[in-house]
Every structure is written in C-alpha cells, then in structure tokens.
Amino acid sequence: MSLLDRRNVACRDHAGQRGRPGGERVRGSRMATTVTLVAAGATASTRQSALPRPDEPLLAAPAALPTRLAAAWCGPELRCVQTAAALGWSAVPAEPLRDIDAGRWIGRTSADLLESEPEAFVTWLRDPVFRAPGGESFAHLVLRAGGWAGDAGGAGWPHGRVALVVAPMVVRSMILALVGWPAVDGHGIDVAPLDVFQVRGTPGRWRLRAGRSLSDGGTADE
Structure with a gap:
C-alpha cells in the first residue's frame, strides 16, 4: 500500500x-467544496526532466473539459494559464500558486545536477527544509500554498466545485496544506503533468480523493 x-x-x-x-x-x-487540482501540462523542459522556466509554453494542449465551476485559479506560469484555457476554464492567475523557486537550478536537467551538484540536489529532493541555491525549500512552498489555501487567497472557498491548475510541485503542496499532512510526506505523492487530484470538504475538514490523469482520456469529475 x-x-x-x-x-x-x-x-x-x-x-x-x-x-x-x-x-x-x-x-x-x-455546503462542502470540491477542490480539483490539475497539474499543468508538459513543456520541453519537463519532458527532459529539467526544472522549467515560468515562460515556457505547453508542448501539447489537453482536450477541452467543460465543467461547471464556482471558481477557478491557476499558477502565473504560462503553462498553467495555457492548460486552464485549453480545458475551457476561466482561471484567475494567483501569484502565491507559482511553482517552487529552484533558484539557479532553473532550466537545468536532473541528470546535469546529479553529475555537477549531486549532494545538494539530492538533499533538496529529499529534505523538505533544504533550500535550492538562490531559491526555496519544499517546506516553504507548502507554507506559501497553505497561506493562500486558508481562505482561497482572501476570496473564501465557495460552495460547490472549484479548480486549481498549477505545477505538479504545487499540487503536492496544496494536498499537504489542505489535508494537514507534514511537508516530509510530499515526496511520497507522485504527480505528473495533467494528473488530477480532488480534495473535498470544508476548511479544516478536507479529505483527499483518488487521483487520475487527463493524459489518458480521464476526466476531472469525481
């Protein structure tokens, strides 16, 4: 298990x-809210196991997925905005939902970093409080996302279905922040481009539902 x-x-x-x-x-x-978390689609960098830049476009847009939403937000990165638009969702970009800041490692591949800076890179992947050079730690990302998730960035969580289209690392952090799991558990949650997770409940009483993927014809519905 x-x-x-x-x-x-x-x-x-x-x-x-x-x-x-x-x-x-x-x-x-x-009165409950269903938060649908969608990981942004792949870019040229993510296909090469590299840390993507904010302005990278999608390699391929997902099919439209008409869904009645009470509200939708997305990360400020181009790939997040494009994924939400392709799905047919009017998502509002939110700066606190941006991807983890990898500092001077942005744009570099995992293979390159494992060869040139193996100790630091592996520690960053495994230790949630270790900061990337010039960047941030996963624990900081969880705090940032959690601060936004407390009241949906000041807007308050509406009743019904809402959606967030964000980077895979932000999907992990939102799950942890909403359900209340420690940051150390984040690396036990696998999230790939276009994967979907749902968290349902009310503030302080969220439950994680099973994940699925849009890349193989899945839907964002429960």
Whole structure:
C-alpha cells in the first residue's frame, strides 16, 4: 500500500472516529467544496526532466473539459494559464500558486545536477527544509500554498466545485496544506503533468480523493 493509500485510509478512519453524523454531513452536505487540482501540462523542459522556466509554453494542449465551476485559479506560469484555457476554464492567475523557486537550478536537467551538484540536489529532493541555491525549500512552498489555501487567497472557498491548475510541485503542496499532512510526506505523492487530484470538504475538514490523469482520456469529475 502506497503512502497516499495509507493516508486515505487514515483520513477515513479519523473521520469515522469523530462521529458518523459529522462524516455524513461533510460527505453529503451542499455546503462542502470540491477542490480539483490539475497539474499543468508538459513543456520541453519537463519532458527532459529539467526544472522549467515560468515562460515556457505547453508542448501539447489537453482536450477541452467543460465543467461547471464556482471558481477557478491557476499558477502565473504560462503553462498553467495555457492548460486552464485549453480545458475551457476561466482561471484567475494567483501569484502565491507559482511553482517552487529552484533558484539557479532553473532550466537545468536532473541528470546535469546529479553529475555537477549531486549532494545538494539530492538533499533538496529529499529534505523538505533544504533550500535550492538562490531559491526555496519544499517546506516553504507548502507554507506559501497553505497561506493562500486558508481562505482561497482572501476570496473564501465557495460552495460547490472549484479548480486549481498549477505545477505538479504545487499540487503536492496544496494536498499537504489542505489535508494537514507534514511537508516530509510530499515526496511520497507522485504527480505528473495533467494528473488530477480532488480534495473535498470544508476548511479544516478536507479529505483527499483518488487521483487520475487527463493524459489518458480521464476526466476531472469525481
């Protein structure tokens, strides 16, 4: 059983221990919010296992996915804006939802970094509090995303379905921030371009649902 599967089971068990009426209320309540997290599509850099620049365009746009949304946001990167537009969603770019800052490593491939700076690069991948040279740590990204997620950037979470189109690392951080898992668990969640995850509930009571991918014909629906 993967870390993600174990966490899903733990969340369900925890909800049950808090009382069946409360769990049913979140599951069936019209007041709940479903947050659909979509990882932006691939770019030339991500296809080469490189850390992408903010202005890189998509290699291929996903098919339109008409969905009735109460609100939608996206990262400020071009690939996030283009992915949201291709899906047919009117997403508002939000600066706090930007990808992790890899500092002077931006644009470089994993193979290059493993050869030239193996210790620092591997530590950055494994240790959530280790900062990239001139950049930030994964733990800082979780705090940044969590600050925005507290009240949807000041707008408040609307009831119904909302969507976020962000970089894969930001998808990880949003899952951790909403569900309340520690940053160290982020590397146990695999997120590829166009992968979709859903978090459902109310502020302080979020549950992670199963992930899927749009790249193989999947949908963003539950």
